[in-house]
Amino acid sequence: MKKSAKQTAVVIFDGACNLCDGAVSVITRHDPHKEFELVALQSIQGQALLSQYQLTDVAMDSVVLIKRQQCYLRSDAVIEIAKRLHGAPHLLRYAVLLPRALRNAIYNFIAKHRYRLFGQKAICRLPKR
Template sequence: MNSAATPPEPDTLPPFLHPGDRVLLFDGVCKLCNASVQFVIRHDRQRRIKLASMQSPQGQALLQWFGQPTEQFDSVLLIEDQGLSQRSEAFIRLMAQLPAPWRWLRLLRWVPRPLRDWVYDRIAGNRYRWFGRHEVCLLPSPEHRGRFLDDPS
């Protein structure tokens, strides 16, 4: 998979998105991914990053729009104006959106991508074994209203 895919047309937005939206797509049954989402919610105080599980109808539509697999999830994905980022590039771009000290992790961009992605793939490939998985996607709590694409508020 490429680390960044570009949207088909500049005037065409992916489904459910508005200009300037940033969306983190994550595996909704992965406990590590859910902990990462909680981390983003806690540290993204400006609420700039929207969230969607890949298993949700919105997540599935976005995966299809970007030509990504809709049944096997091996990377978080970050959708921004620049298109779709995945693996270590998505992580670095995500951290760059958060306040210090987390944004300083964007300096990892200086590490060669093959090495970054190798480390990412080791963690992603073992995430269920190391951290576990939920039987079903967790639902957002009421205090997180408006953070998820499937939330009407």
């Protein structure tokens, strides 16, 4: 994993999911300090990180954020990512005001139906920086 001095976190996302692809585009546009490295879970690097952090069973339905050797899943990952973004996406950090059970129930519903609602790619796009 290539890491610059400014990168402090790795976001592991479903590279075949159109919703996740859109989220990657938002992160790329609103991360002016290039703090996030974006890795598809289908990639060799993604699989290695998931294995290293023992997340292979939970990652298929969750965005994963690894920051300072700590892992964040589901809505916690979204909130932690939003804290570092600029512009409108930064407002997602206020989701922390909702109870975690409610946040994750919403997240899990969307994750479960993401391919049906947003579509799926045959080939995953690797983000360009």
